[in-house]
Amino acid sequence: MKNNEQEPVGNKEDKYVECGEHQSMRRAFVCQHLNNKTVVGFEEPFESVENMELDDEEDFQAWCFECEKVRQIEGEWNDRSEAFAKIKLICEKCFFEMKQLNLGHK
Ligand SMILES: [Zn+2]
Ligand SMILES: [Zn+2]
Numbered sequence: 337m338k339n340n341e342q343e344p345v346g347n348k349e350d351k352y353v354e355c356g357e358h359q360s361m362r363r364a365f366v367c368q369h370l371n372n373k374t375v376v377g378f379e380e381p382f383e384s385v386e387n388m389e390l391d392d393e394e395d396f397q398a399w400c401f402e403c404e405k406v407r408q409i410e411g412e413w414n415d416r417s418e419a420f421a422k423i424k425l426i427c428e429k430c431f432f433e434m435k436q437l438n439l440g441h442k
Contacts, residue, residue, distance in 0.1 A: 351395075355427035364396035364431035367403045367421035370438075372430065377401030378438035386432045396431050399423075 353363040369376050377400040384396050399407070403421040410417040426434075 353425060353427050355430060358427050358429040361427035361429050362390070362396070364398075364426050364428050365423050366397070366426055366431065366434065367399035368424055369400040369402060369421075370398060370434050372433045372437055375438050375440075377404065378435050379404045384431075384435070386428075396428060397423075398431065398435065 351362055352360045354360055370378070378398050379401070380398045382394075384398075390396070399421050403417070406420045407413060407417045413421075
């Protein structure tokens with residue numbers, strides 16, 4: 337008997353993103369200010385580790401110090417803080433490159 341190892345896809349595929357630099361990786365969300373050249377801060381809703389397991393409803397997320405300031409003034413993510421952050425979609429690898437840069441590892 338042949339065992340078909342393919343998992344049912346469902347919306348799991350939506351969790352992956354094609355990155356210009358990396359192969360298809362899990363998606364991550366960061367504010368428009370985060371990049372892999374300049375240190376701008378790295379605020380996360382939860383401590384992330386590369387290759388960690390994520391719940392279906394979880395995604396890697398991060399934003400910079402400026403966005404954190406706005407978020408604290410607003411008290412939450414709302415139209416104003418989100419408009420400031422302009423969250424963009426990147427891949428998991430890029431996310432951790434930015435994290436390492438901002439936290440001064442490597
Ligand atoms: Zn920002
Ligand atoms: Zn990437």
